[in-house]
Amino acid sequence: MPRVKTFTFEELDPEQKRVWQEVGAVRSGSPGGPFAVWMHTPKIAERAHHFGNAVRLEGKLGRKLLELVVLTVARDWSAQYVFAAHVPPGREYGLKEDVIEAIRTRRTPVFADDEEKLVYDTTREILESKRLSDESYAHAEKTLGLDRMIELVTAVGFYMTASAMVNSFDIGPRHEGKRLI
Numbered sequence: 001m002p003r004v005k006t007f008t009f010e011e012l013d014p015e016q017k018r019v020w021q022e023v024g025a026v027r028s029g030s031p032g033g034p035f036a037v038w039m040h041t042p043k044i045a046e047r048a049h050h051f052g053n054a055v056r057l058e059g060k061l062g063r064k065l066l067e068l069v070v071l072t073v074a075r076d077w078s079a080q081y082v083f084a085a086h087v088p089p090g091r092e093y094g095l096k097e098d099v100i101e102a103i104r105t106r107r108t109p110v111f112a113d114d115e116e117k118l119v120y121d122t123t124r125e126i127l128e129s130k131r132l133s134d135e136s137y138a139h140a141e142k143t144l145g146l147d148r149m150i151e152l153v154t155a156v157g158f159y160m161t162a163s164a165m166v167n168s169f170d171i172g173p174r175h176e177g178k179r180l181i
Contacts (some may be wrong), residue, residue, distance in 0.1 A: 003072040003169045006036045014047075016042045023049045026057065033081045034165035055158055061144075061151040065119045069155045070097075071103050072123045079163035080172030118143055119152060126156050 009030070012020055019042040023031045027049075031039050038045035056066060074082035083104070090100055099116070102109035111117035117135035117144070122140045125132055141149045166172055 002158075002171050004037055004040060007039055011037070015107060015163050019022045019046045019049070022046065026053065033085060033171055034162045034169075035171045036171060037165050049075060052158055052162075053091070055151055055155045059148075059151045059155075061119075061155065063089065064095060065116065066155055067093055067095055068099070068116060068119055069123050070159045071100060073127065073156055073159040074163055075106065076116075076124075076127045077160065077163035077167060080165050081166040082159060082163050084173045117141065122152060123156055126153065127160075 007016070009017065009020060016039055018032055018124065020039065022033050023045060027035065031045065032161075034048070035045055039049055042093045055061075056063075059066065061069075066085055071083060071090055073079075074086060087100060091097070095116075099109040099111065109120060111120065113175075118140060122136060124134050137149075140152070144152065
């Protein structure tokens with residue numbers, strides 16, 4: 001049960017309505033997950049929306065690799081909402097079902113694509129050690145380039161924030177009464 005009220009559009013003040021419409025335009029019509037909480041503070045909702053879009057919709061990393069990062073972070077945090085919300089686009093943008101299932105069940109996926117493996121390994125290292133070794137950094141930057149490397153690390157941070165929000169405010173879907181992750 002969410003710990004904060006989830007608004008309906010009619011309950012919002014004018015600033016919240018403007019932000020709701022902006023966020024909803026690219027997020028299935030209405031703010032869900034962490035945005036449902038952030039709507040209590042519309043300035044944060046608006047900035048999080050722009051920040052997230054810079055990574056999610058305007059980045060050079062590519063959606064398949066971004067969704068791999070998101071699922072990896074969401075699983076690490078056991079963030080039900082974030083994981084469930086990003087499985088469909090992960091599939092849509094080309095992540096293999098066995099990769100998604102391995103992440104869901106906390107197993108290391110087997111990747112056919114070297115870049116996917118690099119992104120997964122880099123994300124896991126950041127999550128586990130809170131940094132990257134010199135060797136990992138050099139390899140990732142050489143392979144991805146600086147711009148995509150910055151986007152990868154930014155995506156890890158953004159989706160850690162989103163995961164912290166949904167977990168702390170108890171925003172999470174259930175699948176047939178059972179937890180997805």
